[in-house]
Amino acid sequence: MKLTAAIRALPTQLDVYVRPDESSNDYALSRLTDIENVNVQQISDLHAKAVITEKYVYVGSANITRGGLLTNLELCEVLENDYGNVETYLTKELDLGN
8 A cells, every 4th residue: 555545544634744854755745735634744853654643653664755655665554543642652652742
């Protein structure tokens, strides 16, 4: 399943985190902002490859780039978010709490 298909299949608000000021993100950001219920946030020094929702977490090898979104076959998994909250997941798993 391509990353864009996985994102569209999730029935909830999506928060997508990417590194700022990287031209490789331009194409992906243009595609993601066209998907309803996607919130894109940019965080410096981020290398995690995840899409986090209150119900689900998509983790895997896919960079959020044109290749990662459309052409590459990636090793990815969709898990239940045991915390039930995006902020709590970010704090507990990625140490990115606000």
